Amino acid sequence: MKIGVFVCHCGSNIAGTVDVVQVAEAAKSMPEVAFAKDTMYACSEPGQQGIIDAIKEMGLDGAVVASCTPRMHGSTFMRTVARAGLNPYMFEMANIREHVSWIGKDKVANTRKAIDLVRMAVAKLAQNKPLYSQSFSINKRVMIIGGGVAGIQAALDCADGGLQVVLVEKTTTIGGKMAKLDKTFPTVDCSSCILGPRMVDVAQHPNITLHASAEVDEVFGYVGNYQVEVRKKATYVNWKTCTGCGACMEKCPSKKSKDPFNELIGTTTAINIPFPQAIPKRASIDRDSCIKFKTGKCGIxxxxxxxxxxxxxxxxxxITEEVGAIIAATGFDLMDWHVYGQYGAGRYPDVITSLQYERMLSASGPTGGHIKRPSDKKEPKTIVFIQCVGSRDKSVGRPYCTGFCCMYTAKQAILTKDHIPDSESYVFYMDIRAPGKMYDEFTRRAMEEYGAKYIRGRVSMVYPQDGKMIVRGVDTLAGAQVEVEADLVVLAVGAEGAAGSAQLAEKLRISYDSYGFFMEGHPKLKPVETNTAGVYLAGCAQGPKDIPSSVAQGSAAAAKVLSLFSKDQLQSDPQVSKVDLKRCVGCMKCAITCPFGAIKETEVRGEIKAQVIETICQGCGICTSTCRQGAIQLQNFTDNQILAEVNALLSSETEEA
Amino acid sequence: MNVIALSHSQDRDFIAQVEKESGQNVSLCYQCGNCTAGCPYTFVYDIPVHQMMRLLQAGQKEALLSCRSVWLCATCQSCTTRCPNNIDVAHIVDVLRHMARREGYSTEYGVKSFVDSFLESVEKNGRAFEMGLLLRFIGKTGRFWTDVDLAPKILPKGKLSPLPHKVKNPEAIAKIFERFRQECQK
Amino acid sequence: MSQKLRYAYYPGCSGQGTSKEYEQSTRAVCEALGMELVDIPDWSCCGSSPAHTVDHRLSSALSGRNLALAERLEGVSAILTPCPSCLTNLKVSAHKMKDPEFAAEVNALLDFPVRNTLPVKSILQAIYEDVGPDALRPKAVRLLTGLKLAPYYGCIMNRPPHIMEFDDHENPIAMDQLMEAIGAEAVTFPLKVECCGASFGVARRDIVQKLSGKLLDTAASNGADAVVTACPLCQMNLDLRQDQINVANNTSHNMPVFYYTQLIGLALGMTPSQVGLEKLEVSPMALLESLPARAEAQAQAAKKPASKGAQS
Incomplete structure (x- = not known):
């Protein structure tokens, strides 16, 4: 075999701490290597051409590129060798950037390690075989999990593009957090006026099937062919016949039911429709407060x-839904601010969250759009807004900036002045983060036109005294401790991944961070993709973001799905398991351990054998480590190849010793 | 207003010394001011605690060691408990006070005298002797009327003994002080 | 209690002087609750605030001597002290000496080394956790019904939380619950952990007058008849200096400031002199004598809505 080795400088990214010329020189003496050279940027157009030329001129059978992670450029170089006429799988990558140059400063040690990695890649490539993809058909339906504004946007875009859409929403209505907002920044237009029509569109679109009060139970399958088990949670109302007339709500005697839509400000009836514009506009019963469920009597x-x-x-x-792609748009929840004992941890009724305040501002909210403080229902005159509650605070495990609180706080200060002209608003902030179109101008308006008093500093303590809430903070710009006697305190509580997001991520086999946000495929270049093919992200499920960004991501995820579905067939990755029929004894242990159901039983000349369904196999390799006979092997990751890599590594050590 | 010539007056050794003695990383402070917001002593400080942190980040040794605030902190732990960056601010102020003392500052002479009187009492008796330390304080400061109004209140209660409650072997305690002084001289 | 409660006891210097009544009532209450306190033999001063403001090695050595002495006692489960200042010094010392380098520096100042084997707790923590409000309640022979108390924990009983490891550091409730167990009422008192001015009474009286004055104002405005505290320094500032505070702030507080152990003692049937009530500067006797009448009035008031309402 004639192998070519190409060692990338990556500018100074690699060459700064690895002697790439020496690595190329060392490669020349490795077994099967016919050509080795360093190259400034292997991924650049001239870099790729250099590889193609060498393959053609030297008649190479395979190529090793020593550069960055294969996640970055593996597919780039596979296309390169294919353009040179080789099978794309006659290619290996040695990661000497993330695994070497970026993590070590000792150039001698780095160079030694880079040579070892190249030697291993060469040893593996020497046993690679040409592999060929298979085609498989795809189910051009898409499931969107989460019916907030991001999910709604994705659903409408996909449906308008001709796809069949299944929208799964956990609560009894779509609309998400945006439906709870009174107005939106920086235009101060009515949230439900702009979201409401979109929600109706979802309900009326012939291509959209909406499952509200439903959650994803289990996910099987793979890109193009997912089977999703959806649990439609009992609402104790037949939604096929319910017309949403509201007669039940009027007569329900249990009026103290928790009202999560109104953020627990006020109560609702045990049977309820969360808000007038709900989609679907259907009633459901809260078992915990329904008298019929609690005592058996009632039934009104x-x-x-x-x-x-x-x-x-x-x-x-x-129910089981079969889809070819999934968009996770599960949104966010407020972090549990009760860890802030210094703000009362929930003991003081007149310390509320920004979302609770939003419900008070809303004309369809529990106070009919009148700001009333919870303790005595009086109209507050002095309102203090405290920002960064659960944002940028390592002491409560929330080091990140939620990013949209500065803007909605400015909006709430403006609305407060509109609602109560003789009121005064104080905003305690650390930095005003308003990088968006017309955003900074908006926060300036809150101060300049609406007179909101911005005080640069955190608040150490809030406590009640003589009917007021004493807010003790600091004005760091004046260098002074400050106290405000407030009637109402509104906490700008930070966001975290929605409750249950980690469990959903496990089901979808996508990554998530410790705050419950899903990990995108690449922080810059794959913002709505995940590491699982066919699963996409939109909205705050990926990280806190405002409405325009959520909508943009909803559309972006929809575009990704439409692009995926623009082909009738997908190519399978041929790096899958393969059974050596001579060695297989038909024990079928591999089938039991396979997480994808990719191995079936077959009969060959009267004997039971395992058979891999290539389009289902994901190449995880669990079967290969299960098989005692060594009969099932992952193509191009065979036991022999892995041993060859280990031997290559050890042989270098014995040489040095 | 003072101009801080950052290019010339940043004492990096001072920053490093405070970080070493306190075990804290002063770069973690992002100046939210929560320490000052909660500090009950801000009203008597000449430099509020968040500005002490800021001056520390700027390596302004003289300004910090000569200020009143280091002496007037009571280590009530409000700043440490509520710091969003988990900085033990009270510990840093404690260290600044140690350094101020070592370098001969006594900007709040009364506070320093009280501390000295207390420790002298402990060194002599092994335990704090309240009556004795008050007399020592008066002796140091010449403040003859200190709490004289409290005498008719407390004396009849029989709480203040005219004689110290010594430990059995006061030398054992004095030896701790002695060894400490030797260590400091090293 | 099946298991014998036996502790090493560190009384603290102020217990021999300005807080004699705390010391006296602590010993009496612990005995009545079956908690055996074994005095640390020949204990010495922990160094208190002055030592840690001078040097942490010196402070830890002065505390460490007592830790080491306590470790020589047999069959004790923890070191207890009534005083939060002593508690902080002992706990900080033990905490910092988990670092072997620092421990070596401190042990070099001592005759015999600290092994750091015993937990250090406040008497309050031991009563709350090892006995508990539920076990205390049936032992109370004289309920303090009608007594409205501002529960004041002081700044360092619970802070910083990673060292003190007891109760909530913003809203502690141990003393509230013990007081409620003996029939008293703990009023809303938002300044539970605010500083009283600490040991600045002698050198900077103005500080104590302002900070302790605010505590008294807040207690009064929340309807408290008295303050209950667990700290000798807080108690002294609020009680002995109450006249100074009144003069400085133009107020007229006449608010008794109890140690919580005095009130538990009374509830357990001890006489006022057994818990040293006569040693308090602001006399609580009139207040305590008014309690039976108040309790009666409360009971009457509680009956009223019941007789009017439909509930049976």
Whole structure:
């Protein structure tokens, strides 16, 4: 075999701490190596051409590129060798950037390690075989998990593009956090006025199937062919017959039910429709506060329902949806601010969250759009907004900036002045983060036109005294401790991944961080992709972001799905497991351990054998380590190849010794 | 207003010394001011605590060691408890006070005298002797009327003994002080 | 209690002087609750605040001597002290000496080394955790019903939380619950952990007058009849200096400042002199004598809505 080795400088990224010329020189004496050379940027156009030319001129059978991570450029170089006429799988990559130059400063040691990695790649490549992809057909339906503004945007874009869309929403209505907002920055336009029509579009679109009050239970399959088990949670109301007339709500005697849509400001009835514009506009029963469920007596809603839709015996229903791609748009939740004992940890009724304040501002909220402080229902005159509660605070495990609080706080200060002209708003902030179109101008307006008093500093303590909330903070610009006697305190609580996001990520086999946000495929270049083919992200599920960014991501994820579905067939990755029929004894242990169901039983000349379904196998290799006979092997990652790599590494050590 | 010539007056050794003695990283401070916001002593400080942190980041040794605030901190732990960056601010102020003392500052002479009186009492008796340390304080400061109004209140209660409650072997305690002084001289 | 509660006891210097009544009531209450306190033999001063403001090695050595002495006692489960200042010094010393380098520096100042084997706790923590409000309640023979207390923990009983490791550092509740167990009412007192002015009373009286004055104002405005505290220095500032505070701030507080152990002692049936009530500067006797009448009035008031309402 004639192998070519190409060692990349990556400018100074690699060459700064690795002697790339020496690595290329060392490669020349490795077994099977017919050509070795250093190159400034292997991925650049001239760099790739250099590889193609060498393959053609030297008649090489395979190429090793020693550069960066294969996640970055593996597919780039596979296309390069293919353009030179080789099978793209006759290629190996040695990662001497992330694994060497970026993590060590000792040039001698780095160079030695780089040579070892190249030697291993060469040893493996020497046993590579040409592999060929297979085609498989795809199911051009898409599931979107989460019906907030990002999910709605993605659903409408996909549906308008002709795809069949299944939208799964955990609560009983779509709309997400945006539906709870009164107005939106920086235009101060009515949130439900702009979101409401989109929600109706979802309900009426012929290509969209909406499952509200539903959650993803399990996910099987792979890109192009997912099977998703969806649990439709019992609402105790038959939604096929419920018309959303609201007669049940009017008569329900249990009026102290928790009202999560209104952020627990005020209460609702045990059977309820969360808000007038809800989609679907259907009633559901909160079991915990329903008298019928608690005592067996009542049943008033069933009596008054004109369509006899109440069904106290309703059970959760499991359905399976088959889709080719999934967009996770599960949004965010506020972090649990009760860790802030210095702000009362929930003991003081007149210390509320920004989202609770938003519900007070909303005309359809529990106070009818009047700002009233919870303790005595009086109109507050002095309102203090505290920013960065659960943002940029390592002491509560939230080091990141939520990013949108500065803007909504400015909006709330403006709205406060509109609602109560003789009110005064104080905003305690650390830095004003307003990098968006017309954003900084907006925060300036809050100060200049609406008179909001911005005080640069954190608040150490809030406590009640004589009917007021004493807010003790600091004005770091004046260099002084400050106290404000407030009527109401609004905490700009930071965001974290929505409850249950980690569990969903496990089901989708995508990565997530310790705050419950899903990891994108690449922080710059793959912002809506994940590391699992066919699973995409949109909105705050990926990280905190404002409405325009969430909408943009919804559209971006939809574009990705439309692009994926623009082909009728997908190419499978041929680096999959393969069974050596002579060695296989038909024990089928491999089939038991396979997480993808990619191995089936077959009969060859009367004997049971395992068979890999190539389009389902994901190449994880669990079967190969299960098989006692060594009969099932991952193509181009065979036991022999891995041993060859180990031997290559050890042989270099014995040489040195 | 003072101009801080950052190119010339940053004492990096001072920053390093404070970091070493306190075990804290002063770069973690992002000047949110929460320490000052909660500090009950801000009203008597000449430099509020968040500005002490800022001057420390700028290596302004003289300004810090000569200020009143280092002596007036009572180590009530409000700053440390509420710092969003988990900086033990009270510990840093403690270290600044140690350094101020070592370098001969006594900007709040009364506070320093009280501390000295207390420790002299402990060194002599092994335990704090309240009556004795008050008399020592008066002796140092010449403040003859210190708490004289409290005498008719407390004396009849029989709480203040005219004689110290010594430990059995006061030399054992004095030896701790002696060894400490020897260590300091090394 | 099946298991014998036996502790090493560190009384602290102020217990021999300005907080004699705390010392006296602590010993009496612990005995009544079956908590055996074994005095650390020939204990010495922990160094208190003055030592740590001079040097941490000196401070840790002065505390460390007592830790080492306590470690020689047999069959004790923890070192207890009533005083938060002593508690902080002992705990900080033990905490810092987990670092072997620092421990070596401190041990070099001592006759015999600290092994750092015993946990250090406040008497309050031991009563709260090892006995508990539920076990205290049935032992109370005289409930203090009608007594409204501002529970004041002081600044360092619970802070910093990673060293003190007891109760909530913003809103501690141990003393509230013990007081409620003996029938008293803990009023809302948002300044539970604010500083009283500490040991600045002698050198900078103005500081104490301002900070302790605010505590008294806040206690009064929240309807407290008295303050209950667990700290000798807080108690002295609020009680002995109350007249100074009144003069400086133009107020007229006449608010008794109890040690929580005095009130538990009374509830357990001890006489006022057994818990040293006569040693308090602001006399609580009139307040305590008014309690039976108040309790009666409270009971009457509690009956009223019941008789009006439909509930059976």
């Amino acid at each position: 809603c069933a009596k008054v329902c004109p369509t006899k839709a109440i069904d106290y015996d309703q059970q959760d229903e499991m």
